[in-house]
Amino acid sequence: MKTLLAIALFLASGAFAADGTEILRKVDRNLEPESYEMYRKLVNIEPDGSRKEFVLFSAKKGRDKVAALFLSPASDKGRATLRLGDNMWLHIPSVGKPVRITSLQSVTGGVFNNADILRLDYSEEYNVQSVQEEKDAFLLALKAKTGEVAYDQLKMWVDRKTLLPSKIEAYAASGMLIKTLYFSDVKDFGGGIKRPATVETDSPLYKGYKSVMLYSQVKRRDFKDEVFTLTNVSRIDDLRK
Amino acid sequence: MIMPGNARGEGTRKRHTAFALVLALMNSVGSALAGEYTFDASEFARKPYELGGYVEYRHDRFWLNKNGAFYGLAFQGRGEPSSLTRNAATLKLEGNYRHGAASVRARTHLEYDHEDGSSERVTRFDELAGSWKPGPDLTVELGKIALKWGKGYAWNPIAFVERLKDPNDPELAREGFWMATADWVRTFDGPLKTIAFTPVLLPTGKDVNSEFGRTGHTNVAARLYLLWHDTDIDFVYLSGGSRPSRVGVDFSRNITTSLEVHGEWARVSDAQRRTITAEGQPRVVHGKADSYLLGMRYLTAKDTTFIAEYYRNGAGYTESEMEDFFVFTGNALLQQHTTPADELVRRANVAAQSGYARAQPMQRYFYLRVSQKDPFDFLYWTPAVTSIVNLADRSFSISPEIAYTGFTNVELRLRLFALGGGDRTDFGEKLNKRRVELRARLYF
Numbered sequence: 001m002k003t004l005l006a007i008a009l010f011l012a013s014g015a016f017a018a019d020g021t022e023i024l025r026k027v028d029r030n031l032e033p034e035s036y037e038m039y040r041k042l043v044n045i046e047p048d049g050s051r052k053e054f055v056l057f058s059a060k061k062g063r064d065k066v067a068a069l070f071l072s073p074a075s076d077k078g079r080a081t082l083r084l085g086d087n088m089w090l091h092i093p094s095v096g097k098p099v100r101i102t103s104l105q106s107v108t109g110g111v112f113n114n115a116d117i118l119r120l121d122y123s124e125e126y127n128v129q130s131v132q133e134e135k136d137a138f139l140l141a142l143k144a145k146t147g148e149v150a151y152d153q154l155k156m157w158v159d160r161k162t163l164l165p166s167k168i169e170a171y172a173a174s175g176m177l178i179k180t181l182y183f184s185d186v187k188d189f190g191g192g193i194k195r196p197a198t199v200e201t202d203s204p205l206y207k208g209y210k211s212v213m214l215y216s217q218v219k220r221r222d223f224k225d226e227v228f229t230l231t232n233v234s235r236i237d238d239l240r241k
Numbered sequence: 242m243i244m245p246g247n248a249r250g251e252g253t254r255k256r257h258t259a260f261a262l263v264l265a266l267m268n269s270v271g272s273a274l275a276g277e278y279t280f281d282a283s284e285f286a287r288k289p290y291e292l293g294g295y296v297e298y299r300h301d302r303f304w305l306n307k308n309g310a311f312y313g314l315a316f317q318g319r320g321e322p323s324s325l326t327r328n329a330a331t332l333k334l335e336g337n338y339r340h341g342a343a344s345v346r347a348r349t350h351l352e353y354d355h356e357d358g359s360s361e362r363v364t365r366f367d368e369l370a371g372s373w374k375p376g377p378d379l380t381v382e383l384g385k386i387a388l389k390w391g392k393g394y395a396w397n398p399i400a401f402v403e404r405l406k407d408p409n410d411p412e413l414a415r416e417g418f419w420m421a422t423a424d425w426v427r428t429f430d431g432p433l434k435t436i437a438f439t440p441v442l443l444p445t446g447k448d449v450n451s452e453f454g455r456t457g458h459t460n461v462a463a464r465l466y467l468l469w470h471d472t473d474i475d476f477v478y479l480s481g482g483s484r485p486s487r488v489g490v491d492f493s494r495n496i497t498t499s500l501e502v503h504g505e506w507a508r509v510s511d512a513q514r515r516t517i518t519a520e521g522q523p524r525v526v527h528g529k530a531d532s533y534l535l536g537m538r539y540l541t542a543k544d545t546t547f548i549a550e551y552y553r554n555g556a557g558y559t560e561s562e563m564e565d566f567f568v569f570t571g572n573a574l575l576q577q578h579t580t581p582a583d584e585l586v587r588r589a590n591v592a593a594q595s596g597y598a599r600a601q602p603m604q605r606y607f608y609l610r611v612s613q614k615d616p617f618d619f620l621y622w623t624p625a626v627t628s629i630v631n632l633a634d635r636s637f638s639i640s641p642e643i644a645y646t647g648f649t650n651v652e653l654r655l656r657l658f659a660l661g662g663g664d665r666t667d668f669g670e671k672l673n674k675r676r677v678e679l680r681a682r683l684y685f
Contacts (some may be wrong), residue, residue: 002412003257038507039280039282039285040280041280043278046620052581052621052647055280055282055285057285071286072297072315072645072685073649073650073684074293074650074685075295075646075649075650075651075652075682075684077293077684078293084434084468086471086495087468087495088495089469092333092412093414094413095389095411095412096387096388096389096391096415097390097391099392099394099493100473100493100494100495100501100503100538101501102495102497102498102499102501102540103498103499104498104499104540104542105499105540108615109615109620109621146513147497147498148495148497148498151443177648185278209620212278212281214278214280215280216281217282217283223377224376224377224378225376225426225428226376226377226426226427227377228428229377229426229428229435229437229468230315230435230437230468230473231380231424231426231435231439231466232377232380232424232426232439232467233375235331235374235380237287238339238374238377239289241288
């Protein structure tokens with residue numbers, strides 16, 4: 001009897017974990033199609049209220065290929081970043097060749113780091129450890145699949161109705177809170193894409209500072225794999241229509 | 242207080258107006274706050290042409306090394322200044338025009354230098370090229386192009402078809418060479434993710450690429466790039482012609498989320514080194530030259546970046562060869578203004594120009610740069626210190642700097658250079674011993 005009970009509990013917990021994985025997969029697809037293009041504005045806000053803004057064009061294909069091109073300000077225009085899985089590069093026009101960068105660096109400064117700006121699907125980088133059901137949300141506890149992932153653990157609050165995240169807390173392996181992301185302003189971008197158009201973040205490591213990411217023209221689009229190569233990182237602007 | 246009807250009405254109207262104004266003000270503040278986070282990407286729609294660039298002002302103050310060999314050679318018969326001031330204004334104008342799969346791009350370099358009574362103008366195209374890109378797997382380019390090969394930050398032994406990089410300013414845009422080139426790229430699933438092949442044809446003639454080497458040759462170069470097991474690997478080749486033939490390889494890889502390692506190796510089949518003995522006899526040393534570089538970048542949790550590189554220049558001078566040059570030059574300068582000594586100084590100058598006067602002419606160097614982003618929460622300030630050490634004679638340069646990027650599209654940088662080393666050492670005999678540089682850039 002005890003064995004049967006143990007098996008039942010094991011299966012139940014397995015089924016629960018599978019649900020969490022399914023929720024996370026749906027969160028990924030609700031946030032963005034697997035392959036897409038979009039424009040984003042990143043705003044870094046200092047404690048005194050002054051700001052620095054960046055505009056990026058981004059393209060993504062599949063689970064692990066992302067590229068982004070800076071369109072503004074003029075001092076950063078033409079900079080481009082490429083991510084293939086755990087590999088990240090930054091192309092600076094004056095330097096003329098892509099250099100490897102790491103996920104914890106930030107090409108824009110501010111609270112968002114490269115892993116946030118060139119984000120892959122959550123289900124690509126994290127396993128669901130547990131799911132808690134709250135009144136209006138699922139609370140997913142996520143654990144990084146490898147040590148290459150920028151944040152070791154995430155706590156993700158997912159709206160039960162829309163299956164979109166409302167808040168994510170990112171933790172280091174030590175358990176220290178690194179930053180919190182707040183998702184708001186759900187907007188219909190057309191083509192079945194309805195997602196938060198604003199993501200804000202703050203961090204106990206940068207007290208008083210805040211960064212905001214605004215989304216525009218999120219569109220489903222397919223690209224050839226060769227777009228996402230070092231050879232073409234300086235030519236991402238050619239993708240824009 | 243009792244007010245006449247009209248006055249009461251007037252007062253009410255005033256109050257209403259004031260209330261409406263407050264409401265409008267609150268509304269506008271509210272709208273501003275709501276609008277604070279609006280973004281419409283339509284203003285960034287792609288245009289067929291683009292124009293941009295920057296204008297730069299640079300001020301340099303040099304404190305000269307009056308005991309240095311290169312000071313003697315540079316200022317022989319030109320007085321004995323102890324310092325120099327240079328002001329330079331530069332305009333880098335970039336533009337491109339696209340039509341379907343074809344595009345044209347240009348980057349101009351317009352510079353005006355003024356240095357203690359003399360001035361110089363530089364007008365050139367850094368790049369001017371036409372491209373044809375039928376798809377992401379193929380790009381063909383023709384024109385003046387600045388290729389950048391190698392993974393090193395300060396030095397690139399495998400930079401076979403480009404102009405020398407300045408380790409004191411490695412990110413500075415450089416002038417290209419006239420060439421025809423192409424990029425062919427394929428991607429795969431599995432450990433080998435990308436292959437890219439870049440062939441290059443670089444002709445030299447009296448009016449074309451004459452700075453590249455011996456004229457009258459069509460040089461062939463190629464690069465094969467692989468992304469294999471998350472490691473960037475390049476194999477490069479340059480045929481003999483204007484320069485001796487050479488092969489090379491480089492790699493770069495992220496070891497952790499904050500550590501990158503890289504390296505380069507190059508072999509020149511018949512490198513030539515023009516030396517001079519302490520007695521003034523010029524010689525040419527021939528032979529294979531292996532150069533290599535090993536480096537890393539490390540980012541700490543507090544946003545401190547370390548870049549360290551070890552560079553071994555196989556074509557560089559040995560410590561004794563360098564010392565011979567300094568002995569000969571020193572003796573020549575001591576005897577100057579006598580007829581035979583002028584000939585000796587001329588000979589020393591020829592030797593200097595043939596290699597000894599290069600920025601890093603010897604064989605073993607170490608480069609270290611430490612930069613701290615936003616220290617003590619001073620946002621947009623980046624202090625850094627860079628040092629280049631000659632490992633053979635222990636002479637060195639050290640340059641602390643501070644950069645500020647808090648104004649949109651403006652970059653400000655202040656740097657100090659201090660050179661150290663004894664007599665007959667690489668940095669100890671350089672032209673200047675101290676330098677202050679102020680640079681301001683406005684991007685548009």
